[in-house]
Amino acid sequence: MKAAIALNRVSKEFKGKRAVDDLTLDIAEGSVVALLGPNGAGKTTSVTMMLGLQKPTSGTVRLLSGDPGDRSIRARIGAMLQEVNVIDRLKVREIIDLFRSYYDKPMPLERLLKISGLDAEKEKMATSLSGGQKRRLDFALALAGDPSVLFLDEPTVGMDITSRLLFWDTVRALAGSGRTIILTTHYLDEADSIADRVVVINRGRLAADGTPEKIKSAAGGRILTFTAGASFPRELIDSLPGVTQASWSGRRVRLHSADTDRLLFELVGRQADMKDIEVHGGGLEEAFQHLVQDESAAAEEARGNSR
Numbered sequence: 001m002k003a004a005i006a007l008n009r010v011s012k013e014f015k016g017k018r019a020v021d022d023l024t025l026d027i028a029e030g031s032v033v034a035l036l037g038p039n040g041a042g043k044t045t046s047v048t049m050m051l052g053l054q055k056p057t058s059g060t061v062r063l064l065s066g067d068p069g070d071r072s073i074r075a076r077i078g079a080m081l082q083e084v085n086v087i088d089r090l091k092v093r094e095i096i097d098l099f100r101s102y103y104d105k106p107m108p109l110e111r112l113l114k115i116s117g118l119d120a121e122k123e124k125m126a127t128s129l130s131g132g133q134k135r136r137l138d139f140a141l142a143l144a145g146d147p148s149v150l151f152l153d154e155p156t157v158g159m160d161i162t163s164r165l166l167f168w169d170t171v172r173a174l175a176g177s178g179r180t181i182i183l184t185t186h187y188l189d190e191a192d193s194i195a196d197r198v199v200v201i202n203r204g205r206l207a208a209d210g211t212p213e214k215i216k217s218a219a220g221g222r223i224l225t226f227t228a229g230a231s232f233p234r235e236l237i238d239s240l241p242g243v244t245q246a247s248w249s250g251r252r253v254r255l256h257s258a259d260t261d262r263l264l265f266e267l268v269g270r271q272a273d274m275k276d277i278e279v280h281g282g283g284l285e286e287a288f289q290h291l292v293q294d295e296s297a298a299a300e301e302a303r304g305n306s307r
């Protein structure tokens with residue numbers, strides 16, 4: 001399948017600090033991809049590089065097989081970014097029309113008003129809109145050129161629950177018409193309901209990549225933690241059945257597994273030297289946080305080892 005977006009070993013540094021670190025990623029045309037990650041993970045920086053708004057410090061970005069900075073490529077892209085900048089002294093309808101005028105084949109005004117749910121507000125001054133309505137106006141502006149690739153950077157921030165649900169229904173319908181959609185969110189549930197692929201970014205690096213089901217099963221399950229005694233061999237972890245992730249923090253060991261009962265039974269059977277054993281699990285969000293935290297802990301450890 002053709003790649004709508006191709007990032008090859010992309011890094012971005014700000015004053016010596018790496019926001020994106022050697023990221024390689026292909027996004028197939030027609031797919032709906034959610035970029036997930038904690039605050040400061042590098043999601044927005046990645047998206048702005050895909051859009052050609054920022055240049056990578058190293059590596060290459062291709063958008064629709066071309067340079068993201070090219071006018072002809074930009075004409076096929078729509079973006080709803082985090083900064084909300086509503087133009088003063090214009091009505092909703094006028095702003096949408098202004099944006100439509102930038103494109104050769106814009107979406108009809110009526111359709112944009114309907115999609116964004118702003119029909120009743122079309123004669124209002126844009127500055128008088130509520131936060132959630134301004135987000136919906138941003139959505140209409142992103143769609144003005146009838147784009148084949150749509151970027152949505154935390155699109156539902158500021159929307160109430162009804163608007164959120166309506167918004168995702170609309171995005172789902174747009175995805176059905178063959179557009180490529182890249183969205184960033186903090187919510188695994190939102191990603192799960194819309195995306196066919198989830199890419200988890202943490203500290204500028206790829207932490208996980210796969211279908212929502214795959215990510216959930218990697219992030220999910222339960223967690224067994226214990227303090228390993230002096231005679232606990234590190235290699236023992238590798239030979240344990242059903243461990244999806246393992247990390248060490250000092251002598252504290254954290255193991256993810258879909259079946260922590262069996263894992264514990266196995267460890268006890270092998271007379272492993274452990275104390276302060278805990279088993280915990282929980283919701284999807286909590287599991288996701290662990291996935292990201294564990295990735296960070298592993299990165300810290302790798303950095304420590306390489307020093």
Ligand SMILES: Nc1ncnc2c1ncn2[C@@H]1O[C@H](COP(=O)(O)OP(=O)(O)OP(=O)(O)O)[C@@H](O)[C@H]1O
Binds near residue numbers: 015019040042045
């Ligand atoms: N223009 C900039 N100048 C300096 N540092 C920046 C700049 N833009 C981003 N950063 C830094 O790069 C890192 C990644 O930021 P980015 O906005 O890409 O993260 P994010 O995953 O989108 O976070 P959030 O979920 O909070 O929006 C952060 O440490 C941020 O402070």
